[in-house]
Amino acid sequence: MLSILWCKLYCVLVSHCCNLSEPLNNLSATVEKTPKQTQYSPLPLRCFWVPPIRLIRLFYCCAGIFLDYEKGGQLRTKSIDLLNLTPETDVNELLSDIRAAEPLITSSCVEQVKVLICRLQEKVSQKDDRKFYLFRALQAHILPLTNVAFNKSGSSFITGSYDRTCKIWDTASGEELHTLEGHRNVVYAIAFNNPYGDKVATGSFDKTCKLWSAETGKCFYTFRGHTAEIVCLAFNPQSTLVATGSMDTMAKLWDVESGKEMSTLAGHFAEIISLSFNTTGDRLVTGSFDHTAILWDVSTGRSVFHVLTGHRGEISCVQFNWDCSLIVTASLDKTCKVWDADSGQCLATLLGHNDEVLDVCFNYTGQLIATASADGTSRVFSAETFQCLCQLEGHKGEISKVCFNPQGSRVLTASVDKAARVWCVNTGVCLQVLEGHSDEIFSCAFNYEGDTIITGSKDNTCRIWH
Numbered sequence: 001m002l003s004i005l006w007c008k009l010y011c012v013l014v015s016h017c018c019n020l021s022e023p024l025n026n027l028s029a030t031v032e033k034t035p036k037q038t039q040y041s042p043l044p045l046r047c048f049w050v051p052p053i054r055l056i057r058l059f060y061c062c063a064g065i066f067l068d069y070e071k072g073g074q075l076r077t078k079s080i081d082l083l084n085l086t087p088e089t090d091v092n093e094l095l096s097d098i099r100a101a102e103p104l105i106t107s108s109c110v111e112q113v114k115v116l117i118c119r120l121q122e123k124v125s126q127k128d129d130r131k132f133y134l135f136r137a138l139q140a141h142i143l144p145l146t147n148v149a150f151n152k153s154g155s156s157f158i159t160g161s162y163d164r165t166c167k168i169w170d171t172a173s174g175e176e177l178h179t180l181e182g183h184r185n186v187v188y189a190i191a192f193n194n195p196y197g198d199k200v201a202t203g204s205f206d207k208t209c210k211l212w213s214a215e216t217g218k219c220f221y222t223f224r225g226h227t228a229e230i231v232c233l234a235f236n237p238q239s240t241l242v243a244t245g246s247m248d249t250m251a252k253l254w255d256v257e258s259g260k261e262m263s264t265l266a267g268h269f270a271e272i273i274s275l276s277f278n279t280t281g282d283r284l285v286t287g288s289f290d291h292t293a294i295l296w297d298v299s300t301g302r303s304v305f306h307v308l309t310g311h312r313g314e315i316s317c318v319q320f321n322w323d324c325s326l327i328v329t330a331s332l333d334k335t336c337k338v339w340d341a342d343s344g345q346c347l348a349t350l351l352g353h354n355d356e357v358l359d360v361c362f363n364y365t366g367q368l369i370a371t372a373s374a375d376g377t378s379r380v381f382s383a384e385t386f387q388c389l390c391q392l393e394g395h396k397g398e399i400s401k402v403c404f405n406p407q408g409s410r411v412l413t414a415s416v417d418k419a420a421r422v423w424c425v426n427t428g429v430c431l432q433v434l435e436g437h438s439d440e441i442f443s444c445a446f447n448y449e450g451d452t453i454i455t456g457s458k459d460n461t462c463r464i465w466h
Contacts, residue, residue, distance in 0.1 A: 001394060002359040007356070012057050019452060030105075034264065043248065045313075046118075047214075048074070048372075048466060051369075051390060065079070065080040065082065065113070065116075066078070066079050066080075066237075066279075067079075067080070067102075067104050067105075067446035068238075069104060069273040071250070073304060075238055075240065077237065077238060077280055077281065078102075078104060078228065078404050079279065079280070079323075080098060080102060080363070081323065082094075082117070083321075085117075085120065085121060086101070086119060086121075086402060087464070088122045089121060091114060091117055091118055091121060092114075092288050094117065094388065095110065095113065095114050095117065095226055096311075098113070099294075109192060109297065113210065117446065123306060124268055127318070127449070128405070128407055129412065130450075130464040131431075131432060132422065132432060132434060132453055132466065133465065133466060134434075134436060134463060134464075134465055135174070135465060135466045136174035136463065136464040137436065137461055137463050138169065138174055138176075138461055138462050138463070138464070139460065139461055140159050140161070140167060140169075140456075140460065140461055140462045141159065141161035141162075141163045141165065141167070141460050142161075142163045142460065143161055143162035143163040143460060144161065144162050144439075144457075144458040144459070144460055145159050145160065145161050145162075145168060145442075145443065145456040145457060145458070145461075145462060146158075146160040146161055146162065146187060146442075146443070146456075147159070147160045147188065147189065147190050147443045147456065147459065148190075148443045148444070148445055148455070148456040148462055149190055149191055149192060149445060149448075149452045150192070150445055150447045150448070150454065151192045151194060151197035151214065152169075152192070152194040152196075152197050152448055153197060153447075153448065154171055154212070154447030154448050154449055154451075155170070155171055155172070155197075156168055156169060156170055156171055156177065156197075157169050157171055157445075157447075157454050158190050158192040158200055159456060159462050160188060160189070160194065160202065161186075161187060161188040161301075161460075162186045162187075162205070163212065164181070164183045164184065164185060164186065165179050165180060165181050165183070165187060166179075166180040166187045166190055166200065166202045166212075167179050167180065168180070168200065168214060168217065169462075171452060171454075171464065173327075174464060175204070177217075177404060178214075178216070178217030178325050180200065180210070180212050180217055180219070181201060182219055182222070183202065183204040183206050183208065183210065184204070184206040184209060185204050185205035185206035185229075186204060186206075186253040187202050187203075187204050187207040188203055188204060188205060188227075188228055188229070188230065188231055188379045189202070189203030189209075189231055189232050189233040189244075189245075190202050190203070190316040191233055191234055191235055192214065192235075193235040193239040193256070193374035194235070195237070195239075196239050197214060197241065198213065198215060199211060199212065199214055199220075199235075199256070200212045200214050200215050201212075201233050201235060201242050203230030203231065203232070203233040203244055204229070204230060204317045204390070205229040205230070206222070206229075207226045207229060207246070208222050208223060208224050208226070208230070209222075209223040209226075209230055209242065209244045209254065209390050210222050210223070211223070211231060211242065211254075211256065211259070218438070220259065221254075221259030223242070223244065223252070223254045223259065223261070225252055225261050225264070226244065226246040226248050226250065226252065227246075227248040228246050228247035228248035228271075229246060229247045230244050230245070230246050230247075231243040231245060231247060231271070231272075231273055231332055232244070232247065232272065232273060232274050232275050232277075233245065234275055234276060234277055235256075235277075235280035236266060236277045236298070237277065237279055237280070237281045238281050239256060240255070240257065240281075241253050241254065241255065241256060241262065241281070241466045242254045243275055243277065243284055245272035245273065245274065245275045245286055246271070246272060247271040247272075248271075249266075249268045249269060249272060249288070249290075250264055250265065250266055250268075251264075251272050251275055251284070251286050251296075252264050252265065252274065253265070253298065253301065254285075260303070263298075263300075263301030265284070265286065265294075265301055265303075266298050267289075267303055267307065268286065268290050268292065268294065269289040269290040270288050270290035270314075271288060271289045272286050272287070272288050273287055273288065273289060273315060273316060273317075274315065274317045274318045275287070276318050276319045276357065276399055277298075277318055277320070278320040278324040278341070279296065279320065279322060279323075279324055281403070282292065282297070282298050282299065282326060283296065283297065283298060283304065283320070283324065284296045284298055285320065285327050286318065286319045287315035287316070287317060287318035287329055288312075288314075288315055288317065289314040291309070291311045291312065291313060291314060291315065291331070291333075292305050292307045292308055292309050292311070292315065293307070293308040293310065293318050293327065294314055294338075295327070295344065297340065305343070305344045306344055306378075308327070308337075308339055308344055308346070310337055310349075311329065311331040311333050311335070311337065311388070312331075312333040312365075312435065313331045313332035313333030313334075313356070314331065314332045315329055315330070315331055316330045316331060316332060316356070316357060316358050316359065317329070317330040317357075317358070317360045317361075318330075318360050318361075318411070319360065319361055319362055320341065320362075321362045321366030321383065322364060322365055322366035323361065323366055325340070325341055325342070325366075326338055326339065326340065326341055326347070326362075326366065326383060327339040327341050327363060328360050328361075328383075329360070329367055330357040330358065330359060330371060331356075331357060331446070332357070333356075334351075334353045334355060334356060334357060334373075334380075335349050335350060335351055335353070335357065336349070336350040336357055336360050336369070336371055337349050337350070338350065338383065338386060339402065347386070348385060348386035350369065350371065350379075350381050350388075352379055352388055352391070353371065353373040353375050353377065353379065354373075354375045355373055355374040355375035355398070356374040357371050357372070357373050358372050358373060358374055358398065358399065358400050358401075359371070359372040359399070359400065359401050359402050360372070360402070361403055362404075363404040363408040364404065364406055365408060367382070367383050367384065367408075368380055368381065368382065368383060368389070368404070368408065369381040369382075369383050370402045370403070370404060370411050371402065372399040372400060372401060372413060373398070373399060374398035374399075374401035375398070376393075376395045376396065376397055376398055376399060376415070377391055377392060377393050377395070377399070378391075378392040378399055378402050378409065378411060378413050378423070378430070379391050379392065380392070380425055389425075389429060390425070390426075390428030392411065392413065392421070392428055392430070393421045394421060394433075395413065395415040395417050395421065396417040397415050397416035397417040397440070398415065398416050399413045399414065399415045400414055400415065400416065400440075400441075400442045400443075401413065401414040401441075401442060401443055402414075402445055403444065403445060403446060404425070404446075405446045405450035406446065406448055406449070406450045408425065408449050409424070409425055410422055410423065410424065410425060410431070411423040411425055412444050412445075412446060412447075412453060413444075414441040414443060414444040414455060415440070415441060416440035416441075416442075417440070418435070418437045418438065418439060418440060418441060418457070419433050419434060419435050419441065420433075420434040420435070420441050420444050420453070420455050421433050421434070422434070422453075434453070434455060434465055436463060437457040437459050437461065437463065438457075438459040439456050439457050439458040439459035440457065441456065441457045442456065442457070442458065443455070443456040444456070451466065452464065452465065452466055453465040
């Protein structure tokens, strides 16, 4: 089982925050495409004064705004969901509702917010009928790749390898920008600190995690403390922490600024194979070969409630949905389970696969769940009714990776049959087969715009598809 999982884990799915690139009067944001639905549900502030906003982040794929502000010397985040935004939405009325409910939106930034929402609205009716064509085939490493991941803007991506290195690539040209050297064993887990994209974390079988500058390739810190291989890692959305999961049964939290270990999360009785922060960064879920998942309070390093139990096989993947209300777990027991993130109650068991489920993910709005199985199929489920909406059939071998495009209209799968496939979410029809690799594909990703795909293979290459 372990060899199967090590061939497929951990490709950082396109995370829930956008790249901050466009200044607007001392605010910055990136405006991107929207899904088909939107509702406004701001979270109340528990204070009597309005702290200044440092950043406004607008998300197209899950249609919402994140407000980064300081309180008590700490960077905090609030979210405003816009999941029902349509071309017919009255932006002025929507903005008025937002201002009435959200004291952080003051007169000093209201015009910037309006501009961003208007540009977001323009994307709603855009159709997605894109075909992907091979742009570059890169002889990326001298040994097989382990994982691939985009930065938020999609301007660069990273590859990890059994050759003990991680490489940073320019997406537009296919040029190698930096080789991150220093690990003494396989570089397995890799991630950008999205939405910022200026740092990279690498986790290795040498039991260490390294933090790098994405701009210069310089190593800032080497995090030491695990006693076995690191197989999963993630930045929190605020880019202040890195979480690492290891075969030593522990997860650890590391401070990005100081390089110090903040917490050791002890509670599992077998290897931790997957972990995920929620979008506000105050919770972390870990999945283990002990058949359980645990939800942790990031600030204290303690479990929030009892262990999530019910699977009869090893956990292969865990993930939060967009609004942090649900957790999904995939297992080698051929099922997935959906859990209430507040109570820990199991809400549903997703059935249908006749072999191990190797990967699972929510779409960006959290309304759909996609699974990947060793039975060679993928399935799409409703996160509301938990019914199977479509079964994606066509691969000739196990599927090790699945992900949605940011718009939620397509599913991408990677398989041991040496091909990746693009599927229509609504119909389950295979729209395109991406062929050319000479060995199994175990990692794949969409960029945040959804117009570029990267695939990583055991043939030592990665391919860029536009």
